[in-house]
Amino acid sequence: MEYLSRYLSTNKAMSLICCVFWIFSPAEGDIISEVAGSRVSMHCNNNSINTLQQLTWKLNEVTLISFKPPNETYVNEKANSLNINMFKSESQLYALIIESLQKSHIGNYTCDTATETGTWKQTWELIVITEHKEAENWNKLVIIVIITCTCCLIFIFALAILRRVYNPCARNSSQAPTAEMEETEDIYENCLETNRSRQHRHCQPHHYKPRAY
Incomplete structure (x- = not known):
């Protein structure tokens, strides 16, 4: 005993x-807390972004925007309805832009990148502050x-x-x-x-x- x-x-x-x-x-991932109505940007910080082959932005595992250099772009209807855009520039790190943050934008965002050195994934949790x-x-x-x-x-x-x-x-x-x-x-x-x-x-x-x- x-x-x-x-x-x-x-x-x-x-x-x-x-x-x-x-x-x-x-x-796991970063948390972004912003006031409703503010402008929000998320950047894919990939060291080999200069050899980008494909980049995909997702919201809750649903594809919003997919980009293949130099000009091939796919934009989902959900991205248009939420007024979500993406910079197609390496200098801007292909950032995802939300012009006016609303409650409908709350969720988990993912940036999937495929480069010559491999695949990379980054995640953010977006929270609207009221x-x-x-x-x-x-x-x-x-x-x-x-x-x-x-x-x-x-x-x-x-x-x-x-x-x-x-x-x-x-x-x-x-x-x-x-x-x-x-x-x-x-x-x-x-x-x-x-x-x-x-x-x-x-x-x-x-x-x-x-x-x-």
């Missing part, structure tokens, strides 16, 4: 550590802080439990030889006292009385 409790306590501590690391780990949204973000921030503090407290509590579990075991292991040594010393002293008493009895002179005739 003692080893089982140690094992369970260790597993709990490891789970808490993973939870803390998951909370503090960065999310007064109501700012309040929601503040509430989320408070919740995240509370969860983080709670996880830290649980982690500290688990470490304290582990220390309490392992310390008595260490004490028992250190005290056991001491108890055995004390018991051995007691036995040795008892043997010495027994031998001394025997020698004393053996060496004690006997007084003989003369017989009467």
Whole structure:
């Protein structure tokens, strides 16, 4: 039972550590937060963009614009309805442009590029900020802080439990030889006292009385 409790306590501590690391780990891709009505641009930062063979912009995995140099371009109807355009210039990194940000533009944007050196992918999460949204973000921030503090407290509590579990075991292991040594010393002293008493009895002179005739 003692080893089982140690094992369970260790597993709990490891789970808490993973939870803390998951909370503090960065999310995949970049997050863009802009006020409604503002102009938003996203750039494909590819070091080999000068050897571009094909570039595709997607919104929630739906193709918006596909471009093959020098002039072959495909534009989806959704891109036209959302008023989304793209710079067909290497100097502008083939940026995707949203002229007036609206709630309909919220989503995950992807830039897929194929060059002579390979394929590349970049992602963005676009968020529209409004007064109501700012309040929601503040509430989320408070919740995240509370969860983080709670996880830290649980982690500290688990470490304290582990220390309490392992310390008595260490004490028992250190005290056991001491108890055995004390018991051995007691036995040795008892043997010495027994031998001394025997020698004393053996060496004690006997007084003989003369017989009467």
